[in-house]
Amino acid sequence: MTSRIALPDLLAGIFVLGFGLVGFWQAGAIPVSPLYAQIGPKAVPYAVASGMTVLGGLLVLGALRGGWSASLADVVEAGPPNMRALGLLGAGLLANLVLIGPAGFSIAASAQFVLVAAAFGSRSMARDLLIALPLTLLVWFLFVQGLGVNIGAGLLEGLVLRLLGREVL
Amino acid sequence: MEAINGLALGFSHALTLTNLGWALTGCFLGTAVGVLPGIGPALTIALLLPITFQVSATGAFILFCGVFYGAMYGGSTTSILLNAPGESGSIITALEGAKMARNGRAGPALATAAIGSFVAGVVGTLGIAFLGPVIVDFALVLGPAEYFCLMVLCFVTVSAVLGGSALRGLVSLFFGLTLGLIGIDLQTGQPRMTFGLPELYDGINVVLVAVALFAVAEALHMAWRYHGGAPVVLPVGKLTLSRTDLKRSFWPWMRGAGLGFPFGVLPAGGTEMPTMLSYYTERKLVAPQHAHEFGTTGAIEGVAGPEAANNAAAAGILVPMLTLGLPTSATAAIMLSAFQSYGIQPGPLLFETQAVLVWTLIASLFVANVMLVVLNLPLVGLWVKILKIPTPQLYAGILVFATIGTYGISNSIVDLVLLYIIGTIGMFMRRFDFPVAPVVIGMILGPMAEQALRQALTISQGDWSVFITRPGSLAILVVAVLALVGPRIYGAWRRRGA
Numbered sequence: 001m002t003s004r005i006a007l008p009d010l011l012a013g014i015f016v017l018g019f020g021l022v023g024f025w026q027a028g029a030i031p032v033s034p035l036y037a038q039i040g041p042k043a044v045p046y047a048v049a050s051g052m053t054v055l056g057g058l059l060v061l062g063a064l065r066g067g068w069s070a071s072l073a074d075v076v077e078a079g080p081p082n083m084r085a086l087g088l089l090g091a092g093l094l095a096n097l098v099l100i101g102p103a104g105f106s107i108a109a110s111a112q113f114v115l116v117a118a119a120f121g122s123r124s125m126a127r128d129l130l131i132a133l134p135l136t137l138l139v140w141f142l143f144v145q146g147l148g149v150n151i152g153a154g155l156l157e158g159l160v161l162r163l164l165g166r167e168v169l
Numbered sequence: 170m171e172a173i174n175g176l177a178l179g180f181s182h183a184l185t186l187t188n189l190g191w192a193l194t195g196c197f198l199g200t201a202v203g204v205l206p207g208i209g210p211a212l213t214i215a216l217l218l219p220i221t222f223q224v225s226a227t228g229a230f231i232l233f234c235g236v237f238y239g240a241m242y243g244g245s246t247t248s249i250l251l252n253a254p255g256e257s258g259s260i261i262t263a264l265e266g267a268k269m270a271r272n273g274r275a276g277p278a279l280a281t282a283a284i285g286s287f288v289a290g291v292v293g294t295l296g297i298a299f300l301g302p303v304i305v306d307f308a309l310v311l312g313p314a315e316y317f318c319l320m321v322l323c324f325v326t327v328s329a330v331l332g333g334s335a336l337r338g339l340v341s342l343f344f345g346l347t348l349g350l351i352g353i354d355l356q357t358g359q360p361r362m363t364f365g366l367p368e369l370y371d372g373i374n375v376v377l378v379a380v381a382l383f384a385v386a387e388a389l390h391m392a393w394r395y396h397g398g399a400p401v402v403l404p405v406g407k408l409t410l411s412r413t414d415l416k417r418s419f420w421p422w423m424r425g426a427g428l429g430f431p432f433g434v435l436p437a438g439g440t441e442m443p444t445m446l447s448y449y450t451e452r453k454l455v456a457p458q459h460a461h462e463f464g465t466t467g468a469i470e471g472v473a474g475p476e477a478a479n480n481a482a483a484a485g486i487l488v489p490m491l492t493l494g495l496p497t498s499a500t501a502a503i504m505l506s507a508f509q510s511y512g513i514q515p516g517p518l519l520f521e522t523q524a525v526l527v528w529t530l531i532a533s534l535f536v537a538n539v540m541l542v543v544l545n546l547p548l549v550g551l552w553v554k555i556l557k558i559p560t561p562q563l564y565a566g567i568l569v570f571a572t573i574g575t576y577g578i579s580n581s582i583v584d585l586v587l588l589y590i591i592g593t594i595g596m597f598m599r600r601f602d603f604p605v606a607p608v609v610i611g612m613i614l615g616p617m618a619e620q621a622l623r624q625a626l627t628i629s630q631g632d633w634s635v636f637i638t639r640p641g642s643l644a645i646l647v648v649a650v651l652a653l654v655g656p657r658i659y660g661a662w663r664r665r666g667a
Contacts, residue, residue, distance in 0.1 A: 012601045016340055023347055026362040030354075039626050041354040044619045045361055048350060052343045058336055068334065072602050078394055085392040092565075093385075096572055097585050109572055113565040116388070121397050122561035131562060136569060149219040149577040 006067025013063045017056030023049030088119035104154010106136040172298045175524070179532030182227070182525060191228045192533050195235020196540045202236070203243020204552045206400075207387055208567055209256055210240035211499040211609065215379035216574040218507055226511045227526050231533040233504055234487075238290060238534065241480050242541045245282040246552050249275060249472070250403050258440030258482070261448045261475040268467030270403040280410040281418045281469050282476040283545040289426035289477035290538040293484025296430045297491070298531050301520065304492040308517035313624035314635050318645035320618040323436045323495050325649045328607040330439075335653070337603045344594075345611025348373050355616075356623060368583040375506045375612055377575050379499070381588045382605045384571040386595025388564045393596065402556050405549055417459065418473040421451050425477030432478075433485020436497050440482045447478035484534070491515060491527060495614070499606040502613040 027045035062068060069075045092115030099108035113132035114125050122128055133156075140157055143149045153161075182188060202213045214233050221229050241258070245266070248259040252267035262282065269278040311319070328338035351362045352372030363369040410418065425447040432443040451474040452463050462468035489495040494515035496502035508515045513523060520527050545552070575588045598605060629635035637643045 009601070012597065015597075019344070019347070023362070026364065029365075030361050031359050039623050039631070041357045041359045041361060044622070045350050048343060048346045048615075052340070052347065055336065055340045055343060059340065062336070068337075069601065074602075075600070079396055081393050082395045085395045086389065089389060089392040092568070093589050097582065097589070100572070100576060100585070101582060105572075105576070109569045112572065113569055116565040116568050117561035119392050120395060120561035120564055122559075122565075128562070128565070132565070132569075135566070139569070139573060143219070143573060143577060147219050147223055149222070149573075150580060151573050151577045152580055 009063035009067030013059030020053030179528030183532035199236035199239020200243040203240035212383040265471030289480035317621040345608035349615035381591035385592025389596040421474035425474040429478035429481030433482035447474040
């Protein structure tokens with residue numbers, strides 16, 4: 001084991017520590033209950049926040065003593081991070097988030113499908129779109145009609161329902 | 170015998186056309202997701218939770234258990250043909266199985282895995298039927314104090330005993346506990362840990378967390394480390410088990426099943442330990458003329474034993490879930506939340522109040538095992554085709570279903586934002602080797618533990634000593650402490666001795 005400080009591990013430890021401290025802040029913000037109870041609503045949140053803070057502290061200490069990442073085979077053998085893939089995937093998630101409200105499920109999910117497939121190296125966006133649109137419309141139909149779970153109707157869904165002669169939701 | 174009567178009752182319900190249909194659907198779906206790298210039973214059941222609004226509880230749980238068992242069968246196909254274990258329980262199967270496949274013996278490896286899974290599944294399910302009522306009798310005398318201690322034991326074993334590091338396992342557990350605290354406190358009506366956001370008053374949905382950790386995090390982590398290249402699927406060849414192979418497989422199946430089931434029943438819920446133990450046992454007990462096959466051309470004993478152990482342990486996990494309401498794996502935790510959405514409280518009373526449901530479920534597990542052998546042996550070609558779905562479209566599809574599972578909960582953008590935040594945290598958890606299962610277990614079991622704690626203290630009028638003066642709870646706490654510090658003390662003692 002080396003005694004060098006492991007920066008990524010230190011950041012992970014600090015994140016956990018911060019998570020614990022935010023837990024303390026939120027536990028302190030819980031209003032005291034007017035109801036009588038042997039153990040109120042604040043006790044367990046404080047206990048959990050303390051646990052998280054102590055564990056975060058231990059991770060920080062471990063990171064200062066060399067950390068644990070160096071002993072993980074996955075990390076040692078990994079190549080450079082693929083920022084292009086990660087970026088495209090992130091763009092896909094963002095597109096879904098922005099589009100699902102105004103444009104409906106099928107369009108949003110298809111946009112996401114195409115971008116995610118591109119992130120993993122798919123070369124033909126047109127083909128992916130041809131897979132995505134029927135797939136998303138089909139699952140939308142299954143969920144809404146079969147299970148009664150509304151997953152966001154929009155332009156395309158309305159069109160399909162009108163073609164089927166049904167009322168638009 | 171309670172078990173015989175129960176099984177008779179169960180089979181009379183399980184063999185109806187509807188319930189057979191649910192079992193077949195579950196087995197089919199389960200095998201498919203078990204075969205596909207990147208998705209597992211926990212995620213699949215989480216995504217199927219909306220059916221609890223439409224389908225009877227019995228039908229839904231038959232479906233879920235079919236998925237649960239099916240994923241075990243499917244997982245072995247992937248580890249043998251792809252040398253890529255989909256989940257921790259099939260890591261050992263990949264050791265010898267992939268070597269056999271590389272030497273043109275994929276057929277016998279798949280056959281011994283499927284039949285071994287069947288043998289272990291039947292042994293394990295018999296175990297549930299006969300052991301369940303016994304544990305229920307014992308569990309009925311447990312009070313809230315003992316329950317709280319049992320849950321603490323469960324927390325310790327799932328986070329600190331299994332996996333690479335106790336510290337990182339505990340961090341995952343506490344992350345889950347924190348997520349479980351978010352929302353309105355059920356006893357006093359106070360909002361907790363909500364940052365004042367009304368969207369969080371109902372708490373964070375467990376489906377959202379499961380989808381974030383198992384689908385979004387997995388996809389993000391894959392992308393981060395992605396360097397192209399399709400995995401190589403080894404050819405299957407002839408799916409037969411010769412007389413010699415059968416003879417060599419038989420005792421490993423039995424020993425694996427016998428080893429796996431008790432491990433599943435213990436509130437540690439791991440499949441790693443029994444599969445590993447089974448592997449070393451078979452390696453020791455193998456006939457001398459086959460010993461050289463271990464680690465070289467692949468020994469069939471090394472597939473038969475661990476695969477049986479894996480399935481028997483998985484069946485065993487259902488025992489604490491059905492009898493005590495304690496989930497010890499992520500999949501069991503999700504199933505527990507399905508019980509809750511039906512307003513059913515799993516626990517000792519389940520066998521009485523929901524006798525038909527419980528016994529139909531157990532009978533369906535037998536049915537599922539038969540179906541799975543049929544699905545997995547003659548239809549293996551179909552699963553090999555599924556294995557060949559290219560990575561880009563596979564992950565794109567998984568994320569479409571992730572959106573459905575999350576957005577379907579309440580059509581809220583906030584949920585999607587939360588999904589991506591927790592997914593990003595999950596990606597870093599992968600990178601830094603934090604296990605994700607304790608998060609889900611902590612989130613489901615945490616609120617139950619808090620309730621038990623507060624009940625116990627209300628009964629004792631605020632006297633904390635109740636946890637150490639009641640012999641039952643003291644004994645469980647001692648075991649929990651031993652499980653947490655025992656391995657470390659033993660390690661330190663051995664280092665000093667060496």
